[in-house]
Amino acid sequence: MNTIHDMGGMDGFGPIDPEENEPVFHHRWEGRVYALMRAVGPWGRGREWPPFRFTLETIPPVEYLSLSYYERWFRMMTTRLLVSGLISETELETGYPDPGAPRPEMLPGSNSGALGAGLLDRDVSARFGPNDQVRARNLHPRGHTRQPRYVRGRAGTVVEDHGVYALQDTDEDGRRPRDRRPQHVYSVRFEARELWGERASAGDSVYVDLWEDYLEPA
Template sequence: MNTIHDMGGMDGFGPIEPEENEPVFHHRWEGRVYALTRAVGPWGRGREWPSFRYTLESIPPVEYLSMSYYERWFRMMTTRLLVSGLISETELETGYSDPGAPRPELLSGSNSGSLGAGLLDMDVPARFGPSDRVRARNLHPRGHTRQPRYVRGRRGTVVEDYGVYALQDTDEDGRRPTDRRPQHVYSVRFESRELWGERGGARDAVYVDLWEDYLEPA
C-alpha cells in the first residue's frame, strides 16, 4: 500500500515506549475480538472476501491512526462479514439476529488453486544468490504488497535464500490471484545510509525479506 498503513521508516509519531511486563490483552474486549476473528475464519471458506491485510489497509488513514490495534481487527472482521453477506448492517448495529436476513451457512472450501503462505517443496530456479547486488523495484500497487515502501528503488545485497513461497500480494479488490506465482524469497541487507542518507548510522543496516518479483539486478 502507499498510504499511512505502511508506516515503516516514517517518523514524527513520537518515541516508541515499550511497556514493561505488557499483558497479552489490555482489556477483556481485545481478547474477545481475537477469539471472534479465529471463530469466524471457517466461514470464509468458499467465499470471496478480501484478504486480512488488504481489509486492514482499506481503513481510511484518519480512522486508522485513531484506532487501537484490536479496534482495527474488529473493523477488519466486520467488514469481511458484511461484504460476504454473513451479517447485515442491522445485525452489526443492534447486536441481534435480523429475522429478515438469510440464515448463513458454512460452505466447503473452493478449489481455487491457492498455494497458501508456507514454504513450498517446489523446484523453482532462483534468479539471485548470496552476495548478489540487487535493487528493490519501485512498485506502487493498488492492492496489498509485502514490499516496504522505504526500500523501493534502494540497492542492497542478498544475504540468504529462504526457499520458495507463493507471492502474497493482492489485486485492487483484495483477492490473491498472485499467490499462484511461486518464487524465491530472499533476505536482503540494506545499508542504513542507502535508506536514510546522512541520517543513517554509518555502521547500521536493515535486513528485509523480499519476494523475487520485488527485485532486479543492481
C-alpha cells in the same frame, strides 16, 4: 500501496515507550476480538473473503490512524462478515439477530487453486544468490504488497534464500492474480544510510525479506 497504512520507516510519531511486563491484552475486549477472529475463521471457507491485510488497508487513512490495533482487527472482521453476507448491517448495529436475514450456513472449502502462504515444495530456479547486489524495484501497486515502501529504489545485498513461496500481493480489488506464480523469497541486507541517509548510523543494517519480483540486479 502509497497510503498511511505502510508506516514502516516513517518517523515523527513521537517516542516509543516500551511497557515493562506488558500484558497480552490491555483490555478484556481485545481478547474477545482475538477470540472472535479465531471463531469466525472457519466461516470463510468457500466464501470470497478479502485478504486480511488488504481489508485493513481499505480503512480510510484518517480513521486508520484513530483506531487502536484491535479496533482495526474488529473493523476488518466485520467488513469480511458483511461482504460475505454472514451478518447484516442491522445485526452489526444492534447486536441482535436480524429476522429478515437468511440463516448463515457453513460451506465446504472450495478448490480455488490458491497456493497458500507457506513454504512450497516447488523446483523453481532462483534468479539471485547470497552476496548478489540487488536493488528493490520502485513499484507503486494500487493493492496490497509485501514490499515496504522505504526500500523502493534502494540497493542491498542478498544474504539468504528462504525458498519458494506464492506471492501474496493483491490487486486493487483484493484478488491475488499472481498467486500461482511461485518464486523465491530472499533476505536482503540494506545499510541504514542507504535507506535514511547520513543521519542514520554507519554501523546499522536492516534485513528485509523480499519476493523475487521486487528485485532487480544493482
